[in-house]
Amino acid sequence: MNQSHESRTPPIVSVDVVLLTLVEQVLHAVLLRRAQAPFAGVWALPGGYIHTNEDADAQASAARVLREKVGIAGAYLEQLATFSGPARDPRGWSVAIAYCALLPVQQLPAEHADISVIPVTALPQLPFDHRAIVDAALERVRNKSLYSSLPVHLCGERFTLPQLQQVYESILGEPLNKVSFRRKMDEMELLQAVPGAMHSGGAHRPAQLYRVKPAFRQTLALAPRGL
């Protein structure tokens, strides 16, 4: 241990979560009003310190933040990237381990004074480098939706293939070929039909309801040659 290390201040470490959901076919992010300085009262990403006395790893910290500060459990969660530097936080040199979370909108708590669900295209100015973190999350989600089952985590437990295709199209921002989409879903062996369960949504043929196979509840399925 040399002197320069002894005298160096360690960085501040925290986790931040970009919690995304789909409301009326538009991607929304969940923001919390900050309770404490810096930026008290400002809308920001849910985040917090690692509790070294209770968290099994940083992902557990992120799950705890979602549970304690947003009031949700069971969201799909994956590590996004780690943001760092002397300027991103006024308290000093800091490290933020960023996570991306997906949840069907039905499982979100009601909005109230300190929680807000906002279209990602209409986010207010965010403190720290939270805007960059959100952008990284959006890029990741859109990219992974091109070749994986990621978007199923924005659907409820049961959904129809037309609904799922709509979710993919909303994320990707472009229409998809119905036949190809179904072929790919088939190849991924991701879904199982719920026997006898149909979704009657109007004056037309009802659609088969599907659920994600248990094996893929936590893992993603990949399409070998993309979407």
Added chain:
Amino acid sequence: MNQSHESRTPPIVSVDVVLLTLVEQVLHAVLLRRAQAPFAGVWALPGGYIHTNEDADAQASAARVLREKVGIAGAYLEQLATFSGPARDPRGWSVAIAYCALLPVQQLPAEHADISVIPVTALPQLPFDHRAIVDAALERVRNKSLYSSLPVHLCGERFTLPQLQQVYESILGEPLNKVSFRRKMDEMELLQAVPGAMHSGGAHRPAQLYRVKPAFRQTLALAPRGL
């Protein structure tokens, strides 16, 4: 600030680098003999603390580690993932921001008592969770080689197309179709021929030498539909 936060020990933060190179068509990782406890004298990934008084971000810390501890500069460097938990380091709850680095073998310093270049299939037992970090790096490199120009960072400044194809094949562990490979390289618009420069390697037609276009010296080129 509540009491439980005040009393919680913050995690230890460091950066670790998986520095990969290609020796005789086999991927090798660079290991350093640890100078200090814990695991003093044991071969491990290059790593170190963030110097908050001089590093612009964690990636700069990783570049500094490569410069100061391995003696190299200019390697391709990208963030891999962040590893964390109470058990990975005997000193306590820790966070390691892991980076993946690629360098042509010619630019590595000579091996000596405290630096070693070892085939990734023949690594010794590594301390901390360094084995998992290496595995993550290998998965990342192999995956990105399927659809990007990542492997060019393992070639020197000038190289032939057959040499580059060989590098891809070594990383991916499978032969590639020559015509398709060249079509893809062409589509990526990644390379420029060095006028008049040929590589005469034996009793056969010499090969055109290429270099990476300046625009892609730091950025990756992507093949829209993969390799």
Added chain:
DNA sequence: AAAATAGTGTCTCTGAGACATTATTAA
């Protein structure tokens, strides 16, 4: 000339998208 590898032309087959047709419901 022969051997060896570089580089290119072209055919074939796979697979993704376009289009069309059938199925099933409510009004």
Added chain:
DNA sequence: TTAATAATGTCTCAGAGACACTATTTT
């Protein structure tokens, strides 16, 4: 019966790989 959407069959076209042929060097 009509309108609306679900679900599927099938044709077409693009792109990746296989193969073959030409080009250029050393021995």
